Amino acid sequence: MDERPREPLWRAIAADAEVPGRRESWAQLVCLACVDTLEQVDAAILALRSNPRSEEVLGASDRWAAKLAxxxxxxxxxxxxxxxxSGSPVLVPDLSVEQVRWPGFAEAALAVGAAAVFAFPLRLGAIRLGTLELLRRRPGGLPSAERRDAALAADLTTASLLRHSHEAEQAGHDFAPRPIASYQDVSVATGMLAAQLQITLDDAFARLRAHAFSRNRSVLDVARDVLERRIALDEPAE
Structure with a gap:
């Protein structure tokens, strides 16, 4: 494998996580380098995940990618x-044939022009941090060399995140990379609903998500409406 064309990607991943005054965040640079380096990729997303309710989008190569996230x-x-x-890559060369597998996401993603998605977990052993996702506007698989590069990029990104976290811990402060999209408001609204309605956090989150999906809105927008008391989700069914 000729690594010379891929050097910008490896350099971006190895860079310091946060440099004061830099216009783009480290994660943004990684996503942009994926798009510049991998010829069959149109956009990229780097997301931290811990559970279905907790997610932060650290990087997205453009607004379209951020929308898909x-x-x-x-x-x-x-x-x-x-x-x-699963902790394993999920490679989808044609999203149109996966509408039974992911009926909600596939329909919405196809509607905004996504045709193929390739998701690689950020994991080291039992540690799972999130995902690196590569997007295409046209159907088709990744060439084998690009699949290998993407898998390596995910592994190196995981190692870089863990290194930055360790260095921050050694310095006595938290490692807090800047997200481009945080769903903290969703967590707060979920907790508020759970307390108000005396239901579990999972049930409260499901209520937020169902309301958002039924009205073709993002769950983040619905959560902010709940926090601002513009809507109330206290009916028996939404």
Whole structure:
């Protein structure tokens, strides 16, 4: 494998996580380098995940990629969700044939022009941090060399995140990379609903998600409406 064309990607991953004054975050640079380096990739997403309710999008190569990350979070399903849960890559060369597998996400993603998604878990042994997701606007698989590069990029990204976290811990402060999209408001709204309605956090989150999905809105927008008391989700069924 000729690594020379891929050097910008490896350099981006190996760079310091956060440099004051830099316009793009480290994760943004990684996503942009994926798109520049991998010829069959149109966009990239780097997301931290810990459970179905907790996610932060650290990087997205463009607004389209960020939109697809939000659609997947709202639907609660898709290649990234599955790759994180299984710990194995989920490669989807034609999203149109996966509408039974992920009915909510696939329909919404196809509607905004996504045709193929390739999700690689950020994992080291039993440690799972999130996903690196590569997107295409046209159907088709990744060439074998690009699959290998993407898998290596995910492994190196995992190692880089763990290294930055360790260095921050050694310095006595938290490692807190800047997300481009945080769903913290969803967590707060979920807790508020759970307390108000005396239901579990999972049930409260499901209520938020169902309301968002039924109205073709993002769960983040619905959560903010709940926090601002513009809507109330206290009916028996939504």
């Amino acid at each position: 939000e659609l997947q979070y709202t639907a609660g399903e898709g290649p990234g969700v599955e790759a994180f849960g």
